[in-house]
Amino acid sequence: MTTVAAYAAPAANAPLARTTVERRPVGEHDVLIDIAFVGICHSDIHQVHDGWGGAVFPMVPGHEITGVVAQVGGGVTKFAVGDRVGVGCMVDSCRTCDNCRAGLEQYCDDGPVWTYNALDRQGRPTYGGYAETIVVDQDFVLRFPDALPMDAGAPLLCAGITTYSPLRHWGAGPGKRVAVVGFGGIGHVAVKIAHALGAEVTVLSQSLRKRDDGLRLGADRYYATSDPATFDALARRFDLILNTVSAPLDFPALFDLLRRDGTMVNLGLPEKELPVDLRTLGGNRRSMSSSSIGGIAETQEMLDFCARHGVAAEIETIRADQVNEAYKRVQAGDVRYRFVIDAATV
C-alpha cells in the first residue's frame, strides 16, 4: 500500500478536507498515474451529499482524471512510463457478461466498479481523483491525445462521454436537429460535440443569460424555456433532445418539441422520483430514454474525436483547497462551465 494525499469528505454533507488514503500496490496489470488535473462533476456533489443513498465515507470524489504514467506492472502492454492518460467514471467491470463483451462496461450486469464511492471486486473502497496519484487496471485507462490539453480536456472523461455516446447512438450528424436542455457543465460540452458531429444544435436554457457563450461554442439557436413562445416556435422540430437537467421539468412541453420518431434522452440522475404522464408523449411514436456514460472503447473514440475537432471544456482552474467554495458555486450555477482542480495543489 502507498499513502497519498487526497481531499476527502469524512461524512455526508461534511466539507472536504485534506487527508491521506491508501492506494493498492501496482499489480501485474496496473498503471500508477501521477494525477495532473481532475474535473469537478455535479455528481461529485450529489455523492458527497449522499443524494443517491448508500455512499461510502470517507469519500475522495473525482472521475475526470488526467495525468502521466509513473509506473506500470509487469504485465502491462498498453502503456509506458511517461504516457499521457485519462481515467473516467469506472475502473473495472466483470468483463464476461454480454454488456462487457459488447464493450458496454458501463452497463455491466454486475455493475461496473465506479472510480470512487464504490467497492472494488476485492471489496476495497475506491477513491477518486482529488488526490496525488491513482492505481488503475490498464484496461480502464485511456490514452490522452497530445492535441488535448490536460486541464480543459479532463472534463471530457465524464461530461464528454456522457454526451458523445447518446449523440452517436441516436445518430446525431448532418441533417439531424439536436436540442440540448440546460447549458452547464454537461450541456456546453454536448453543444460542442453535437456541432462537431455536424448536427444542427439548439440550446434550451431557462434564460438567455448565457446565449452569447452558447452561440460562440457551436449552437445554431438558443432559446429560453421561460418564454412560452419558445414552445410554439420549436414545435415538432427535433430528432433528439438531450436533457442534462436533473431538476423537474415540463416534460409534456418538451415532448411536443420532438418530431415523429424523435427521442428525448435523460442524462441527469434526479435525487427524487419525477412523475411523467406517458400520454403526453403524443401520437408521434416518440421515445423517452436514458444513457449512462459510455464504454471504454467508445470513450477512447470520443477523446480521439475531440482531439481532431479541437473540442475541450470551458474551465476555471482552482487549487484543491478551493474545492468547498467551488461546490457552492456549482450549486448556484456560478461557473463557466467546469471547475478543474490542479492536482499539484492537493
Ligand SMILES: [Zn+2]
Ligand atoms: Zn461525472
Ligand SMILES: [Zn+2]
Ligand atoms: Zn460485465
